[in-house]
Amino acid sequence: MTTFKIEAGTAQHIGNRPQQNDRVALLTGARAPGYVLAVLSDGSGGAAASDQLLHTARQVFDEFKPGEGPGRERLARLLRDIVDETHLVIKMNAVASQAEAHASFVGLVLSPHGEAVWGHVGDSRLYRFQDGKCVARSNDAAYVQHLVASERLPEEAARNHRKSKLLLNVLGNSRKHPFVTIGSHEGLAPGDGFLLCSDGLWHFFTDAELAAATSRATPRQASEMLINKAQERSQGKGGNCSLAIVKLVQPLQAGAAGKPGRVG
Secondary structure, eight states: OOEEEEEEEEEETTTSSSSEEEEEEEEEEETTEEEEEEEEEEESSHHHHHHHHHHHHHHHHHOOTTTTOOOHHHHHHHOOOOOOOHHHHHHHHHHHHOOEEOOOEEEEEEOOTSSSEEEEEESSSEEEEEEEEEEOOOOOOHHHHHHHHHHHOOOHHTTTGGOOOTTTSSBBBSOOOOEEEEEEEEEOOTEEEEEOOHHHTTTTTTTHHHHHHHHOOOOOHHHHHHHHHHHHHHHOOOOOOEEEEEEEEESSSSTTTTOOOOOO
């Protein structure tokens, strides 16, 4: 079992929008000691869809039982279950309200066994850092290839999926089931870190800038700096901005402050 301490935090800014449609949370499982779930959603057409995603994520994670050690496949299934159940409820609500709502999704599960599994749908993003460098980030490459293979679309048409309601990859799309891109990493250790964020943040930074900001400061300090800089770079035209930062650090004392998976 890997020993590390978790430092984590979330932050939001409304930007120049009339309301905050993003939602972000850090959760611990009621039946999964040592497991942490970070989840972020960017709602479209109001906050109803992103609210529903957080509600469903809490329910599904509270019911999750890891057993001896679930492995990456089962953690990926957990994330897909959150997406599938949320998508179904959002579509049912749309029928009742006669108004379709959409939401992006990015989720990260950390296990006390040194595993990290993440998934994303839409234009919110996850970054993985290691010793101050960005070593991975979520993107649309897998979804584009999915459209090319399953829809037999030319690659250029698939890359323009955000311009087409028929191809839009979001939760709540009545025309298409959301496609979840999954990533994972084993052997988590101090020096590893993750950033989940909406497009109101990542649009204004390079990967190297995000890595530097998260590695050099506490999650709270880094969140404040990134949001302020995003507002500055957007020149007052930025949208909703939300993020969650999760950092793995050395315990203060081995065997004392370093319980695996503890949120600090």
